[in-house]
């Protein structure tokens with residue numbers, strides 16, 4: 001829902017023309033100097049050449065076709081001259097085509113360069129953001145920003161400013177040539193200009209509104225479909241197919257209405273443009289004809305040229321609203337992208353110290369932390385592990401167990417207190433150095449859409465397949481992987497959906513083992529795991545935690561009875577600490593948890 005609101009609120013931004021955004025985008029375009037200035041020069045030349053054509057045609061009529069002797073009697077046309085002129089005209093046409101092609105091609109090239117530059121910058125920027133940002137921002141929004149919003153920026157160049165520039169230049173040249181030819185006729189024809197401006201303006205405003213409505217409904221439809229597809233299990237489980245279908249149909253209807261409205265405006269515009277054009281031609285024929293027949297100071301060729309000019313003047317009117325709309329759409333995209341680029345959400349990395357020979361002593365000293373300000377999740381957590389020890393964290397759901405491991409890897413910064421590794425505050429360490437010493441196995445294992453082997457080495461080509469296989473043998477999962485259709489080269493579909501929760505965790509164990517970190521963080525899978533996977537996981541865990549400082553979030557107390565220390569958490573605080581036996585003897589919170597689990601296991 002927030003996604004939808006976000007998209008809809010952005011729609012209202014489009015009411016203003018964002019000049020600073022335009023300046024910023026154009027500046028990126030201008031930075032491709034050679035390309036940009038070539039396109040500007042070609043655009044100017046294209047405007048000049050195309051506006052010259054009617055003038056030349058008009059001249060040819062007067063010089064080679066409608067010829068008169070001294071007594072004003074028609075004489076035979078100068079066919080040789082006409083032929084040469086036609087050759088020249090063909091040459092000019094060819095140049096015009098080439099120029100027009102160059103403008104479109106180069107404008108597209110600039111557009112692609114600009115969006116490639118922005119896409120790379122945006123991805124590079126987002127990938128360094130702290131996790132808190134991703135908690136607040138739906139993935140869908142970031143995907144839209146990095147893909148479709150950036151794409152719309154291309155329109156500013158493709159169909160926007162450069163074409164608008166050619167159109168405007170052409171209008172200026174046409175008016176100049178008309179005045180050069182005959183100022184009186186030009187002044188009569190020019191009467192249509194204010195009419196053109198008024199109609200274009202009105203139309204542009206009306207179209208902007210319908211375009212906006214169209215985009216809003218499209219966004220609504222996208223979100224609706226995206227949400228239903230993601231939540232298909234719920235839709236089918238709760239028999240909501242019919243209701244969802246009705247909802248879909250109703251948004252579709254809205255979209256159809258919005259599209260029809262846009263079409264209606266276009267259907268209205270074209271005849272209006274034709275009427276304006278006809279009006280101007282009527283005026284021209286009346287006035288020009290009068291001057292030709294009665295006063296003789298306007299030639300037939302000139303009248304013909306003026307007719308072409310009127311068509312050329314009204315032509316951009318048909319497209320101008322579309323051009324503004326393209327720029328506007330591109331600017332909305334640019335605004336959204338720039339907002340992210342200007343937002344610095346990287347985790348401060350001021351620590352410079354590099355730990356090399358890590359023993360694995362971990363200390364939490366009176367740590368307070370909140371994801372959302374003034375809403376503390378950890379309230380004074382203190383504990384300590386000796387190198388090589390296994391520490392288990394237990395407690396009710398929402399007690400803050402996962403938060404502790406998030407803080408150890410510095411995914412979030414604490415409010416107060418300190419976290420130390422080998423007596424060094426993790427805030428004095430370089431983040432990537434810190435993380436290189438910790439391997440994390442989460443319950444919701446993320447696997448990329450590639451092979452098992454690639455998911456284990458994560459791009460580190462130095463780790464060979466043999467090494468991976470050796471590691472798998474050591475933690476006892478080699479046979480399990482070999483049993484998959486293509487062994488280590490089996491493809492894992494998106495988010496590992498083709499593997500069970502337990503199997504995914506096993507892959508993640510192997511990933512951690514191969515990287516051989518000094519500290520292991522393990523969040524046990526809560527979902528039920530089949531006995532076979534469970535045995536494999538238990539063996540792998542034993543192997544992995546051996547001789548290595550390990551922090552284990554345990555959901556099944558049976559798995560942590562050998563832990564050197566167990567921390568019992570409740571509501572962001574540590575309520576008990578000790579070994580399994582010590583805690584049982586205490587007959588407190590842990591004892592109760594143990595009894596509950598023991599009983600539920602008995603009945604299950």
Ligand SMILES: Nc1ncnc2c1ncn2[C@@H]1O[C@H](COP(=O)(O)OP(=O)(O)OP(=O)(O)O)[C@@H](O)[C@H]1O
Nearest residue numbers: 135371372377395396397398399400401402403404
């Ligand atoms: N990214 C987040 N943004 C805001 N609040 C969060 C975030 N992650 C967790 N919380 C909140 O912090 C509290 C502690 O969550 P945490 O995940 O650490 O609990 P947990 O003990 O690991 O629970 P579980 O056993 O269910 O995994 C919860 O109230 C949770 O709603």
